Amino acid sequence: MKLIEDQEQLQYYLHVHQIESVFNEALLQHLSLHTFDEGEIICEQGEPRSHLYILVKGKIKIFTTSSEGNKLILAFKTPLEIVGDIEFIQNIEMINTVEAVTPVCMIRIHCDWLNKYGNDYPPLLQFLLKIITRKFHIKNNSFVFNLMYPVEVRLASYLLSISFDESNTDFKGQLSVSNLKDAAGLIGTSYRHLNRVIQQLCKEGLIERNKEFIIVKNRIGLSTLANHNIYE
Incomplete structure (x- = not known):
């Protein structure tokens, strides 16, 4: 993982994906932009949840690992996608492992700042709700796809x-x-x-x-x- 200390590039991704209004002024100060190389692990199943990630460029894969060490790929994701949303809301450890399939850019913010400045900010809560419900919709479509x-x-x-x-x-x-x-x-x-x-x-x-x-x-x-x- 590499930190990109370029506020203009961060603002560019916020603008391109139309998510500037999702974060209030207090939260904007704590956003950071990071890149991950192809094959690099972004977060790992079972580790404590610490950050919320927003995928703004590239492709990631999400997979789970059984206690016997068997891996099952659950999904591939492209922008705009969030990693750690369910874990943040439920306050639980990471459910799955997320890996960069291609070089990716992700906006990152620590969950402590989200708890402090975002818990009562409607645009952020609506954004999270929209993303999470979309995930359920995609899962349903995938289930039907596999059957049909x-x-x-x-x-x-x-x-x-x-x-x-x-x-x-x-x-x-x-x-x-x-x-x-x-x-x-x-x-x-x-x-x-x-x-x-x-x-x-x-x-x-x-x-x-x-x-x-x-x-x-x-x-x-x-x-x-x-x-x-x-x-x-």
């Missing part, structure tokens, strides 16, 4: 989610073969069936698989297969 669409559509959507970032055209992601079990869990299928679908998509020229990675070869074709549904 075949595995090849869900896999195409998942691969598009992890392989591209609309805010960073230089980013070209790929799925590590070692993460296929996690992918199977997220899209709701067995590891064996997922491998069969991967072989099918390789034959169709949509993706390529080598010993280490699965790479998107035909983004347009994959998007058509996914029916423009992208995992969030």
